[in-house]
Amino acid sequence: MKLESYQQIKDDRLTHRGYDYERIAQEYQTPLYIFDEPSFIERVKGYRDQFQSEVFETEILYASKALLTKEIARLVARLDIGQDVVSAGEIYAGQAGGIDAKRMYFHGNNKTDQELLYAIKNGVGTIVLDNQSEAHRLNHLIQQSNEGHIQKVLLRVNPGIEASTHEYILTATNDSKFGENIHDSEIFMVISEIAALSHLNLVGFHSHIGSQIFEADSFLKASESLIDFAQKVMEQTALKITELNFGGGFGVYYTEEDQPFDVIDYLPRFVKQIEKAIQEAKLPIEKVAIEPGRSLVNASGSTLYRVGDLKQTLSGKHYLFVDGGMTDNIRPALYQAKYEAALVNKITDSAKASYTIAGKACESGDKIIESIMLPEATPGDLLLVNGTGAYNFTMASNYNYIPRPAMIHVTEETIKLTVKRDTLDDLVRNQL
Numbered sequence: 001m002k003l004e005s006y007q008q009i010k011d012d013r014l015t016h017r018g019y020d021y022e023r024i025a026q027e028y029q030t031p032l033y034i035f036d037e038p039s040f041i042e043r044v045k046g047y048r049d050q051f052q053s054e055v056f057e058t059e060i061l062y063a064s065k066a067l068l069t070k071e072i073a074r075l076v077a078r079l080d081i082g083q084d085v086v087s088a089g090e091i092y093a094g095q096a097g098g099i100d101a102k103r104m105y106f107h108g109n110n111k112t113d114q115e116l117l118y119a120i121k122n123g124v125g126t127i128v129l130d131n132q133s134e135a136h137r138l139n140h141l142i143q144q145s146n147e148g149h150i151q152k153v154l155l156r157v158n159p160g161i162e163a164s165t166h167e168y169i170l171t172a173t174n175d176s177k178f179g180e181n182i183h184d185s186e187i188f189m190v191i192s193e194i195a196a197l198s199h200l201n202l203v204g205f206h207s208h209i210g211s212q213i214f215e216a217d218s219f220l221k222a223s224e225s226l227i228d229f230a231q232k233v234m235e236q237t238a239l240k241i242t243e244l245n246f247g248g249g250f251g252v253y254y255t256e257e258d259q260p261f262d263v264i265d266y267l268p269r270f271v272k273q274i275e276k277a278i279q280e281a282k283l284p285i286e287k288v289a290i291e292p293g294r295s296l297v298n299a300s301g302s303t304l305y306r307v308g309d310l311k312q313t314l315s316g317k318h319y320l321f322v323d324g325g326m327t328d329n330i331r332p333a334l335y336q337a338k339y340e341a342a343l344v345n346k347i348t349d350s351a352k353a354s355y356t357i358a359g360k361a362c363e364s365g366d367k368i369i370e371s372i373m374l375p376e377a378t379p380g381d382l383l384l385v386n387g388t389g390a391y392n393f394t395m396a397s398n399y400n401y402i403p404r405p406a407m408i409h410v411t412e413e414t415i416k417l418t419v420k421r422d423t424l425d426d427l428v429r430n431q432l
């Protein structure tokens with residue numbers, strides 16, 4: 001397993017900033033989500049400081065679907081970046097952690113009336129419209145509830161860019177459910193219509209081409225295509241476009257198969273390219289935003305499991321069972337996602353056997369890793385899976401009534417519990 005900068009080997013054991021995983025496991029139990037705060041803070045600052053322009057205002061919007069807790073929201077608020085939200089729940093959790101609703105961008109392809117009203121009431125700064133029908137619905141809702149309000153909106157458009165990633169997380173193909181397609185012959189009419197709605201102030205466009213994308217080129221192409229489109233809109237309609245949002249999607253390392261580019265290093269070039277294209281297109285752009293989620297949090301998160309039973313099947317497969325699984329990490333089952341892992345108490349032992357790491361849910365697909373070479377494992381060992389910061393906690397479930405894990409944050413000075421483990425009572429809390 002590739003170690004993170006916060007993981008060190010001490011006396012033949014792996015530690016997190018010097019904290020022994022066995023002691024962590026004894027204090028907080030397993031399975032446990034562990035989040036390294038300093039590395040997250042450093043990355044956010046890196047993005048924020050490198051995504052700067054002298055031509056327009058820039059903003060990093062944290063795509064909080066990747067990982068959102070009150071404590072993460074507190075950090076986001078403190079780090080002075082905005083938040084991409086996709087539901088009333090994310091607005092609520094963001095505000096609970098102190099994020100200013102003005103700095104929220106509300107996405108989603110089917111925001112309900114209740115959610116739109118909730119967003120307006122709570123002062124969400126920007127609503128990213130998914131389609132024409134939503135624009136009319138939002139305008140009508142404002143008219144009925146808050147006559148004087150004018151809501152700043154962007155329109156999500158789909159540039160039809162094919163980037164290589166898993167099809168479930170690809171969002172800008174021509175049959176995608178997200179946004180209005182820029183190649184649609186009626187698009188300029190649709191935009192003029194939205195721009196004419198009296199309670200909406202359409203200032204620009206948003207596009208997001210997908211997630212876990214490794215080619216920097218795809219982002220450049222998508223930005224060129226959006227700028228080119230914005231120029232056409234300015235020519236064909238009376239709309240003044242002052243804001244563009246290029247979405248998220250920067251790929252990260254999970255295993256040796258992944259070769260992500262260095263985003264922090266890339267951002268200044270990306271900004272220069274956008275500046276140039278905007279100047280050439282003579283667009284009056286005042287603000288440009290990006291929305292990274294996974295690339296900000298993934299490497300700061302890991303999951304600690306206790307090894308339970310081991311079993312060899314008739315065909316010779318070695319199963320290593322852990323005390324969590326698809327209920328805390330659905331990604332292998334859903335996207336065939338791959339992970340690396342290590343036995344923290346045997347970190348310096350040499351790998352001897354190939355194991356299939358499986359969870360405890362009643363589902364054959366409940367696996368974390370299909371095949372991994374590890375030192376000989378015994379029940380009671382601790383298995384650590386790295387790169388679980390994004391889309392693990394937020395996609396966890398209570399399948400089989402398995403309680404969701406707790407989460408701790410490790411800081412330079414201390415360890416703090418940020419999410420309590422579900423109790424059995426929590427599992428039936430809403431039931432009458």
Ligand code: LLP
Nearest residue numbers: 063208211212248249250291292293294391
């Ligand atoms: N902006 C929009 C509009 C998005 O839809 C997304 C992700 C992002 C930003 C952030 O993308 P990121 O930087 O995190 O790649 N559950 C899947 C990923 C789904 C992503 C959905 N949208 C997974 O576990 O891989």
